[in-house]
Amino acid sequence: MQIFLFYTFSIIISLILQGLGKIVLPYFCPNFLLLLVIYFALLKSPVVGVSIGFSAGFIADIFSLSPFGAQAFLFTLVGYFVGLQRGKIAENNYVAQVFVSLIMSLLYLIGFFLLLQIFPAVGKKNIVFNDFLIIIINSILVIPFFKLMDKWVLLWKR
């Protein structure tokens, strides 16, 4: 039960952070949900990464204008691919964290663009300059976000 609550609250807090980010930085808001999926997949286990990816994506789909299921699909894939890297790279190395975040944010952007071409919910969109800036912002924020998550995990272990 406690583990279920921990993961649920982790997703809700990331969603709240995302909401606050959209108010403070409306056009360059970092993708905290993506960072959350990367964190669990890289530092916990691929099973957790995939499960968190699907759940977080499903919740994001409910509140988003994106085609329903698109984010659940992409976050699951992110969880899987990052989970595969577990043990192959130094998970606690900052450079590795930044690199994984950079690659996954880029793949997420391309994946989302392709899904929108196949399932245009509200309308087709093109990738704009701001989308690339968000990838960089995600990579910059990955280290403080992971530090925060470490503290959050410790809090639940007590």
Added chain:
Amino acid sequence: MFPKEKRDVLNEELHVRTRILTTIFLVISLLFLLLFPQHKMQAWKDFFVYFLSPAPSFTLKIFKSTENLGKNFWGMIRANEENKRLVNQLYDYIHKQNELEEIVRENGRFRQLLGYSERSQVGLIPAQVITRDPQTWYHSIIIDKGTKDGIRLDSPVIAIEGEREGVVGRVVEITASASKILLLTDTISALVGYSPQSNYDGIVEGKNSHELVFKYLNPDAELKAGEVVLTAGLGGIFPAGIPVGIVSRIEKTKQEPFKTVYLKPYLNLSHIRDVLVINISNEKIKTIQSEFDRPVQK
């Protein structure tokens, strides 16, 4: 520590479990993607929005409460001064209201004389913003009113910020108790804008940034920085005369057949919490369009 063979077996088991779980989740996601366009998922989405909306609205409450701390303090200090100013403003508004009522009566008489039909009345539905789109790709908000409150798909949405009224966007997804509003700043948002000073129409589009672009303007259109661009009332969604943006810069390219002007949104859309949905039927929009009697373009 486990021996190497045991670790390999455990790793293999973990990989198999991950693969099975990933396949299940991907299949479910694909089913969502394939079923959703048929509106079979709408009831489920409505159900989840109803249960999950308290979480994101909590975000706005935190933001609101912390933001108001400083405001309340300064508000107490300035209360007396503010009161005097507001009383004077109220007298001014009463005077203007009387003048306006007289103009409306006069307008009614003239419309009768010219044989125009009665101007349609539009209803406004006040709503609160529950949350913003968590996806960075879209610029949209969710409000706490839906079909049961009389909101329809494509209803135009406006907001009042201080004494300024302006366009927010339009309803693109609707459930019984909530609606999704596509903001004007999104790249797939577009409406017909009108420059009252130059008397030309153009298309106002979002750019996913702090600017809007006013496209396909006649090259002879002379717009100046600071000029307010309004909705033209064409396009079947927005009624005429609502401020959209303020001209911030003008692109001068002699080669292109159209002029492009950049606008700053009239309202700060990232901080909007309360909106007004214009409850207007298609019939009424058509009536307003037919009544659209501004001078013919140059």
